[in-house]
Every structure is written in structure tokens, then in C-alpha cells.
Amino acid sequence: MADETQTMTVSIWREDGDDGRFEKYEVPARENQTVLDVVAYVQQHIDPTLSYRFACRVGMCGSCAMMVNGSPRWTCRTHVSKVVADDCLEVAPLRNLPVIKDLATDMDPFFEKWVAAEAVFHPSKTRHDPMAAITPDDPMRIAASEAIECINCAVCYAACDVVESNPDYFGPAALNRSWSLVNDIRDDGQDVRLAAVGSNGGCHNCHSQQGCVQYCPNELNPTLSIAGLKRETTKALFRRSR
Amino acid sequence: MLNLHLYMLQRLTALIMAPLVIGHIAVMIYAVQGGLTVDEILARTQGSVAWFLFYGSFVVAVSIHGAIGLRVISFEWFGLKGRALQLFSWTVFALLFGLGAKAVYTVTLAGGGL
Ligand code: SF4
Numbered sequence: 001m002a003d004e005t006q007t008m009t010v011s012i013w014r015e016d017g018d019d020g021r022f023e024k025y026e027v028p029a030r031e032n033q034t035v036l037d038v039v040a041y042v043q044q045h046i047d048p049t050l051s052y053r054f055a056c057r058v059g060m061c062g063s064c065a066m067m068v069n070g071s072p073r074w075t076c077r078t079h080v081s082k083v084v085a086d087d088c089l090e091v092a093p094l095r096n097l098p099v100i101k102d103l104a105t106d107m108d109p110f111f112e113k114w115v116a117a118e119a120v121f122h123p124s125k126t127r128h129d130p131m132a133a134i135t136p137d138d139p140m141r142i143a144a145s146e147a148i149e150c151i152n153c154a155v156c157y158a159a160c161d162v163v164e165s166n167p168d169y170f171g172p173a174a175l176n177r178s179w180s181l182v183n184d185i186r187d188d189g190q191d192v193r194l195a196a197v198g199s200n201g202g203c204h205n206c207h208s209q210q211g212c213v214q215y216c217p218n219e220l221n222p223t224l225s226i227a228g229l230k231r232e233t234t235k236a237l238f239r240r241s242r
Numbered sequence: 243m244l245n246l247h248l249y250m251l252q253r254l255t256a257l258i259m260a261p262l263v264i265g266h267i268a269v270m271i272y273a274v275q276g277g278l279t280v281d282e283i284l285a286r287t288q289g290s291v292a293w294f295l296f297y298g299s300f301v302v303a304v305s306i307h308g309a310i311g312l313r314v315i316s317f318e319w320f321g322l323k324g325r326a327l328q329l330f331s332w333t334v335f336a337l338l339f340g341l342g343a344k345a346v347y348t349v350t351l352a353g354g355g356l
């Protein structure tokens with residue numbers, strides 16, 4: 001058993017329709033615990049009114065992301081020992097999104113931008129048609145695979161400085177998803193998609209600084225996907241003018 | 243705030259500017275070697291269609307390129323939006339173009355007569 005007498009301080013953002021502030025809580029300093037464990041401890045043992053979001057606790061659902069000591073993290077897979085600084089832990093709601101209460105953010109703007117970026121599948125066939133034959137070594141299949149393991153956690157969205165300064169920008173996750181669909185030969189919506197990602201909120205706003213790459217817990221590379229979109233929109237422009 | 247068209251305009255103008263800047267610097271270095279005077283330089287540039295096109299296209303490219311760049315900065319850093327942003331971008335363009343056009347006129351047209 002870990003030593004339960006050792007404690008540490010955690011600062012947690014509390015906000016309920018007001019300005020919000022950090023509040024300090026003493027929690028057990030267990031050897032092996034995640035940031036989500038700490039937040040859950042506070043809610044279960046100290047203040048049951050603390051609001052936060054989680055579901056799977058194994059890094060699959062993407063609902064537990066928060067700012068931990070200033071960086072966006074999936075809290076269920078982030079060990080306190082890896083991120084604690086001077087025995088202090090600071091947990092805040094995800095950056096670049098409106099707060100509903102405490103640590104729970106409103107994800108609507110994030111997902112509305114997926115739709116705006118045409119990160120939506122447009123089927124070209126019905127269930128009665130034969131399956132599309134796509135070989136694993138198809139270059140488009142490989143490009144799609146590289147972008148596909150997104151869990152919609154919005155960590156990249158919180159890490160992106162362009163999202164912060166440009167509220168219209170679709171952000172890395174939506175554009176990354178759009179790119180995986182650009183590489184899906186079954187998709188029938190490429191023209192509208194390329195028009196969407198070339199619009200005012202689109203891929204051309206990306207400064208390629210790779211904050212998204214640095215923090216994506218699944219080690220995806222949205223910057224590379226966005227570069228792909230820039231290339232494809234440019235090609236489409238020349239195709240159209242011919 | 244960049245869409246595909248502004249993005250392409252900025253890239254294409256950069257593409258135009260790059261060789262012109264290199265040409266400009268190369269000629270400058272070459273010109274000072276032999277100790278050319280202002281009058282000697284102006285005698286070569288004034289009335290020259292080639293130099294007019296060289297610096298003329300540079301000024302056009304710079305005005306577009308700079309206006310788009312400052313447009314993005316003023317939007318992202320200072321929150322300029324809508325008509326204010328539009329007005330700002332066009333003003334930057336007009337200023338750069340005006341200053342550049344005046345210089346091109348002086349160096350390649352004035353006194354020479356094209
Ligand atoms: S590379 Fe682009 S999408 Fe990624 S954080 Fe930077 S600006 Fe945002």
C-alpha cells in the first residue's frame with residue numbers, strides 16, 4: 001500500500017457562471033495516480049459539487065482533457081509524477097473553449113467546426129453496392145491511416161495559438177479529419193470539402209508551429225495533414241482555372 | 243485571416259519578389275564596385291523599359307505581399323475585423339504602392355521619357 005499520510009496540494013479551477021478562480025485542495029500524494037484520479041478524489045472526498053468530464057479512463061473516449069500545469073493533457077492517461085512541478089499541480093478547463101462549470105468545457109464550438117470544415121463523410125455508394133477495394137499499401141490509404149486515430153479530445157485545439165487569436169479558425173482536429181477524408185476514395189464530397197477548408201476559417205490560417213503535434217496524446221500530426229490540405233486546395237485551384 | 247485566394251496571392255508575390263531582390267542586390271554590389279555616381283546610374287535606368295518592368299513588378303508584388311501579411315497580423319494580434327480590417331489592408335496596399343510607384347517613377351521615368 002502506498003503511504004496515505006503524504007499529501008500534496010492541487011489547485012483546481014472553480015467557475016459557476018462567475019469569473020472563476022483557483023481553489024486549493026490537499027490530496028493524498030500517491031505514488032501511482034493520474035491527474036483524473038486526483039480530480040475524482042477531490043470530487044468524491046472533499047467537494048461533491050466539482051464538475052468535470054470523463055468516461056472511459058483508458059484514453060479512448062477523449063472526454064477528460066484539461067489544462068494541467070498550463071499544458072493540455074488527457075488526464076486519465078497523465079501520471080501526476082510526470083507533470084507535477086514543485087509538488088504542485090494546477091488543473092484548469094481546456095483552453096480556447098467556453099467553460100460550462102469548473103473543469104467542464106462546452107465542446108460545441110469544437111465540433112461545429114468539424115462540420116464547417118466538411119470533416120463529414122459523404123457516401124458515394126449504398127449498402128447494396130459492393131465494398132470498395134482498397135489495398136493496405138495504397139498511398140491514399142496510408143495517408144488516411146496516419147490521420148485516423150483521433151479521439152476528439154480537443155487537446156490540439158487547446159494547444160493551438162491560432163485558434164486562440166482567430167476564433168473562426170477550424171483548428172487542427174477538424175482539419176486533420178478533413179484530410180483523412182480527402183484520402184478516402186469512397187467519399188463523394190471532395191469539391192465542397194476543398195472549398196470549405198480553403199475558406200476564411202480554413203487550413204491556410206495555420207502557422208505550422210506544431211503545437212498540436214507536440215501535445216496530441218495519440219501522436220498524430222495535424223500539421224502534416226494541414227500541409228496536405230494546402231497542397232490539395234492549391235492543386236484544385238489550378239485544375240479549376242484550366 | 244487567410245483563405246485560399248489570399249494565401250495563393252501571398253505565395254505568388256513571394257515567388258516574384260525572390261529573384262527580383264537577388265537581382266537588385268547583385269546589381270547594387272556590382273554598381274558600387276566601379277564607383278558609379280548617382281547621375282551615371284540614373285542615366286542607365288531612366289527611360290529603360292527593362293528597369294521599369296523590373297522595379298515596377300517588384301513594387302506591385304511588395305504592396306500585395308505586405309498588405310496581406312500585415313492584414314493577418316492586425317487580425318490575429320489586434321483583433322481588427324470586418325470593414326476595419328478591409329480598410330486597413332487596402333490602406334497598407336495603397337501606401338506601399340504609392341511610395342514604390344513614386345520611386346520607380348523617379349528612377350526609371352522622370353527626366354528620361356519612356
Ligand atoms: S501547426 Fe497549425 S493547427 Fe497545429 S497548433 Fe500550429 S497553427 Fe494550430
Ligand code: SF4
Nearest residue numbers: 150151153154156216
Ligand atoms: S488530433 Fe490528437 S489532440 Fe487533436 S483531437 Fe485528435 S487525438 Fe486529440
Ligand code: FES
Nearest residue numbers: 057059062064076
Ligand atoms: S476518460 Fe476517456 S480518454 Fe480520458
